[in-house]
Amino acid sequence: MNYSPKISIITPTWNRCHLIGRVYNCLQEQTYKNFEWIVGDDGSDDETEIMVQKIASSSPFPIYYLRSSLHIGKPKIDNSALSICTGEFILWCDSDDILLPNALENLVSEWSNLPPESMNSFIGVAALYKTKSSVLNKQITKGINFQCKLIDLEFKHLIEEDMLLFFKSTYLKSNRFPEEDLIVPESSLWSKFYNQNILVITDVLGIKEYNSVDSVSFHNKIKYARGHAFCLSITTPFHSKYLTFLQILGRTIKFIRYSFHGDLTNKQASTMWGSVCPRFYYILCHVPAFLLVMYDVLRKKVERTHLEYLKNSINTYISYEKYMPSIDPNSDINQLK
Template sequence: MKFTIFTPTYNRKELLKKLYVSLQNQTFKDFEWLIVDDGSNDGTNELVKDFLKEKKLDIKYFFKENGGKQRAYNFALEKAQGELFICLDSDDEYKNYGLEIILKYLKKYENNKNLAGMGYLSTYPNGKIIGSAFPKDELIATQFEVYNKYGVTGDKGLVFFTKIIKKFPFPVFDGEKFITEAVVYNRICRNYKMLYVNEKIEVKDYQKDGLTAKYNNLLLKNPKGQALYHNEINFEKLSFKQRFLNNAVYYKFCRFSNYSCLKSFKECNSKLFFVLGSFLGFIMWLKDKKNF
């Protein structure tokens, strides 16, 4: 099997119908649709039963207790059987030729064993690119470089070789149900590069009650994962200003995590900048604590 298309879903019954049609329209058909239902109570299970009866797609459906996207993602990685792994949220779609285009480019670069996968453009439903395009039509770089060296902005679609991404499960913390996907992507980019192409493949229809809409509060509710993210950013090549601000934010999320100052300092991967950024981080913490 060539692709595993993984969809984590939580009370998104109506959106799944649209994605279901999108996947049926793919010009390349060799894929499984792995749906991980993260505790929905809106009748999602009944809808998927109807999908299964139609026998139009190879669907694997799993229901689990609500634990957040990162746990659903790890679960999907354990179950995935495709050579390539794609996460398509319930409010995402693919252009009809999406999988075919992905294969065309990966075939072109099949001899490059340092690639973990490929990134491509995402658009709004009206066709407008989300954020900016890549600086070259075909670019080999890391995910961190794309955003921090080349200045690319906005969400992008991603596909990974399953055997590679299985090596990088999401960290999970008791009491937290979210961690930015960038934690995993940054870990991958310390070992591999990605191919980025200026092809419009993914369509995103952001929901008002989705993760993007309430992102700041989401981070504050899940500070341990965010502290980990900023601590690991210290492994990247940063300017003085970037490293200073990053460790100020790391300090802030450590405070929200109720970590002691000693623990935060000992675990920090840039101790000098932890000290330098701690006062600004304290101010950030006070401000967010008041607003939050």
């Protein structure tokens, strides 16, 4: 049977068997049914595989279970998931996230309301998340949707917290996240689309849970330094025209600090940073950067996560299983009305 899902939902996970069932339940409850689910297992040693197999045996939608033999990191898992997505649109639902029942329906509906002649200039739709305590980016006026360049979300509308991003797959599948560490911030890829338009809707369509056990959002250690260094080197040239000179110096200091912890050579770091900062000031920034490095080392705050990535990337292999439903998710009864 030939399936043509409109949406691919990616869930990267690592040792979160206890949360996979919750993600599946929120997908089951979606009022829009034409989607596939890609679970990217980053070398879990819990019962994630058993849980996915159990879920897949009765799932009403297609499931791809992608598994790495070793812990290889989110960028590699996300890139591997992107390579097998078949949907027209892609969104991420992390293992500690929940999509509200009307999330997919609202996203597809808002996209469909765009004038056909302007759709080619849009990368997708952005919506709001909430946590248990508050709505993220609540400075956005409720009920007033707007359009802007992707880069304007941060520098014009002052968006600093996560948003639910619903992107056209053609943009994502032709690009990749940098594979340099277990975590590389997603803006390293989004920066390639900064000049594309995005439709921002003020509906809350998902729930974020930042305080989950082993959440990468909260830790007291300096982790993923190499990944952060690469992200800074990629995004700062796009941001520079919005930044003051002091802000550029601050980023330069942070970049040097992360580069050291990420075991990048001086030559590598200098080449990556390029002309973001004048050479004299780049050299001058090494003084406060190395004071911070010494502070980090003395306080034993650094975890060189990139070493695990580099070691495992040599020996890992990634396989996947495809589980198809017994009911065609493309049937008329399941389509958005």
